[in-house]
Amino acid sequence: MTKNILVLAGDGIGPEVCAQAVRVLKKLTGSAFTYSEALIGGAAYDAVGTPFPADTLAKAKEADAILLGAVGGPKWEKLDYSVRPERALLGIRKELGLFANLRPAIVFEALVEASSLKPELVAGLDLMIVRELTGGIYFGEPRGVTTLPNGDRKGINTEVYTTPEIRRIAKVAFELAAKRGGKVCSVDKANVLEATELWREEVIHISKDYPKIELSHMYVDNAAMQLVRTPKQFDVMVTTNMFGDILSDIASMLTGSLGMLPSASLGAKQENGKQHALYEPVHGSAPDIAGKGIANPIATILSAAMMLRYSFDMKKEADALEAAIKKVLGQGIRTGDIMQDGMKKIGTTEMGDAILAAL
Ligand code: NAD
Numbered sequence: 001m002t003k004n005i006l007v008l009a010g011d012g013i014g015p016e017v018c019a020q021a022v023r024v025l026k027k028l029t030g031s032a033f034t035y036s037e038a039l040i041g042g043a044a045y046d047a048v049g050t051p052f053p054a055d056t057l058a059k060a061k062e063a064d065a066i067l068l069g070a071v072g073g074p075k076w077e078k079l080d081y082s083v084r085p086e087r088a089l090l091g092i093r094k095e096l097g098l099f100a101n102l103r104p105a106i107v108f109e110a111l112v113e114a115s116s117l118k119p120e121l122v123a124g125l126d127l128m129i130v131r132e133l134t135g136g137i138y139f140g141e142p143r144g145v146t147t148l149p150n151g152d153r154k155g156i157n158t159e160v161y162t163t164p165e166i167r168r169i170a171k172v173a174f175e176l177a178a179k180r181g182g183k184v185c186s187v188d189k190a191n192v193l194e195a196t197e198l199w200r201e202e203v204i205h206i207s208k209d210y211p212k213i214e215l216s217h218m219y220v221d222n223a224a225m226q227l228v229r230t231p232k233q234f235d236v237m238v239t240t241n242m243f244g245d246i247l248s249d250i251a252s253m254l255t256g257s258l259g260m261l262p263s264a265s266l267g268a269k270q271e272n273g274k275q276h277a278l279y280e281p282v283h284g285s286a287p288d289i290a291g292k293g294i295a296n297p298i299a300t301i302l303s304a305a306m307m308l309r310y311s312f313d314m315k316k317e318a319d320a321l322e323a324a325i326k327k328v329l330g331q332g333i334r335t336g337d338i339m340q341d342g343m344k345k346i347g348t349t350e351m352g353d354a355i356l357a358a359l
Pocket residue numbers: 013017069070071072073074086089258259280281282283284285286287288289294295296297299337
């Protein structure tokens with residue numbers, strides 16, 4: 001049966017960048033996929049009063065892979081927390097069990113000057129952060145703010161990890177490392193937090209199944225420092241939800257542009273071989289430039305390349321797509337966010353055109 005890709009374009013620049021990714025996918029893969037669409041985020045709230053409609057969830061469960069643009073914007077900021085566009089992201093991750101967030105930080109040769117670090121520190125950088133996405137302190141109980149008898153208030157959040165949660169994310173990291181540079185660095189705070197002491201023990205346990213992968217451990221404070229000191233020492237970093245949230249943002253700045261960063265969120269492989277997977281750019285809905293036709297579609301197109309690689313095992317096509325993007329950047333073609341002196345500035349659709357032409 002033809003595989004189905006569900007496109008959840010969302011808000012702001014989401015529809016603009018998704019449209020380019022779909023054009024590129026169609027050119028690259030012909031009739032290999034069918035495409036469907038559904039509402040999410042503010043667009044869904046406006047249409048049906050909820051950011052994550054039941055119909056969207058049903059389609060997401062059916063789909064072989066999901067491409068998501070972005071959600072949110074000033075129009076919906078005053079809404080009750082329960083129906084904010086961003087709730088849809090938490091909802092879809094939870095409902096599909098998307099526990100592994102993959103965020104590559106790749107520095108393209110042509111954009112090496114855009115990094116906030118010295119070119120020699122980042123030239124050729126290619127690291128992958130694997131963040132646990134459905135556990136840890138963002139979900140742990142007890143949580144909340146209470147008032148003590150003396151009138152002081154107390155805020156609590158709880159870091160919780162169980163062995164299955166740690167083992168499955170560790171496996172994702174080791175499997176990825178086997179296809180990349182063969183190294184995993186597990187990041188924790190095992191000297192202070194018992195939950196991450198367990199994290200370290202369980203990662204070591206899983207590493208025994210991957211004798212060819214070199215495993216190291218790093219405390220999160222050191223990892224943050226090493227990421228800006230010598231980022232090229234890393235291949236795959238695996239870490240908890242909160243540490244991953246922070247470290248992946250640091251790593252993204254090494255590359256210099258938010259408009260260039262893809263991500264994937266994967267669920268567990270089911271017995272029938274199916275694996276829920278959602279691919280999306282790291283950036284948000286960029287309300288300041290939405291509707292102007294100037295957004296950079298490359299992060300979303302690179303997310304589509306990750307989709308081809310991880311959901312459909314289409315390595316050749318994914319490589320070709322990444323090569324086409326490199327070629328276009330090498331030709332000096334830029335959207336406004338990555339513009340440099342002497343380069344040619346173009347808009348969203350023209351960037352899609354250029355990548356199609358380079359394929
Ligand atoms: P943002 O990523 O939307 O924008 C930050 C800055 O980067 C803006 O100046 C924007 O113009 C620029 N930018 C982002 N993507 C770009 C692209 N592809 N091309 C060119 N420039 C780009 O972050 P924000 O402004 O903090 O958030 C805006 C809205 O997006 C908020 O409602 C926020 O909640 C939401 N958001 C959604 C997601 C998501 O859907 N996954 C992620 C982050 C933020």
